[in-house]
Amino acid sequence: MRFGAIYESGLSAANYRAIFPLQxxxxxxxxxxIPPTVxxxxxxxxxxxxxxxxxxxxxxRRAKQLLGQxxxxxxxxxxxxxxxxRHTPRENRSYKSQRERDLTWSLSVDMAKRADAVTATTAALAARYAESGAxxxxxxxxxxxxGKLRRKPRRHDGFVIGWxxxxxxxxxxxxxxxxxxLAELQAQRPDVHVECVGVDLKxxxxxxxxxxxxxDDLVPTMAGWDLAIAPLADTVFNATRSDIKVKEYAASQLPWLASPCGPYAGLGEDQGGRLVADGEWLAALTAIVDDKRARKRLVKAGEKWAKSQTTDAVAGRWEAVLTGAAERAQARTQARARVPA
Known part of the structure; x- marks a missing residue:
């Protein structure tokens, strides 16, 4: 069969939700x-x-017209x-008023109702669609x-923590x-450096x-790190987030620390990292920076886990959803053809 994708260009997540599944x-x-961008x-x-x-x-509106076409x-x-x-944080660049956010969610639910099939990243998000009538x-x-996301470590000064x-x-x-x-850790450990992409920790x-x-710069950037973090507050928005960040860390041979909520709940050393309770970040960072043997053990576990976390492992599910959507569309077309003019 022939499958395609339409998505907003410039969104990194489109790789996970469209490009990688198609590949x-x-x-x-x-x-x-995968059509060209215009x-x-x-x-x-x-x-x-x-x-x-x-x-x-x-x-x-343009997407709704395309769906109909x-x-x-x-x-x-x-x-x-x-x-x-509905729950996009204020710091998000696409943040809007609550009225606008509610409207955006309603439009998304309407698109889900019109489509032949719907997919989502997490069970929590899927449940919210169902609660909204989709x-x-x-x-x-x-x-x-x-294929491999494995990084080639880059020489660097000191011990680098990245986010x-x-x-x-x-x-x-x-x-x-x-x-x-992190500032307190740096005060205690003169060799600790910090790199952050996106949020400015100042x-x-x-x-x-x-x-x-x-x-495409993701892996080369992480190649200069020794430890990665994924802090997450326990919020309504974060409850539906994906765990892809720690998968990227694990595949890049990085031990990680993450919050024990939302997508990271239930993960841990078998996946190459540790969960950190609120208020325990300094202690957790200090412990892992000081324990080289533990970091090596986590790297090994993370690499093993990451090998099972590829799009190829769920390609059959994407195939079933797309094939089912095609069959429903064809049945609808055939039903219209049978209706007397």
């Missing part, structure tokens, strides 16, 4: 269509030869989303691309006292900050 399906023998929108005409299409996150041609549409728009989505988590943190994580850093914990010394990071 995995191509490895299973299907044809795929002014921030992926050219929809290329989708008209597909059997089914993933429509990731788009919910504006695809279905009129007997093409199945799988609507996919990875966030609860068909409960099939849960397919964010997973690593096929890939979207701008919305500013509230997590503030709530959990992450800048203060540390005074041995600190590097990058506002943004291209997806």
């Amino acid at each position: 995995a399906l191509e490895r299973r023998g299907h044809d795929i269509e 002014e921030g929108w992926l050219e929809p005409a290329a989708m008209f030869g597909c059997d089914a299409v993933i429509l990731y996150r788009r919910l504006d 695809l279905q009129e041609r007997g093409i199945g549409v799988v609507y996919d989303n990875d966030d609860d728009f 068909p409960e989505p099939t849960v397919i988590p964010n997973l690593l691309p096929g 890939i943190a979207g701008h919305e994580h500013a509230s997590d850093a503030r709530a959990l006292g992450i800048p203060e914990a 540390l005074d010394t041995r600190y590097r900050h990058a506002t943004e990071l291209g997806f």
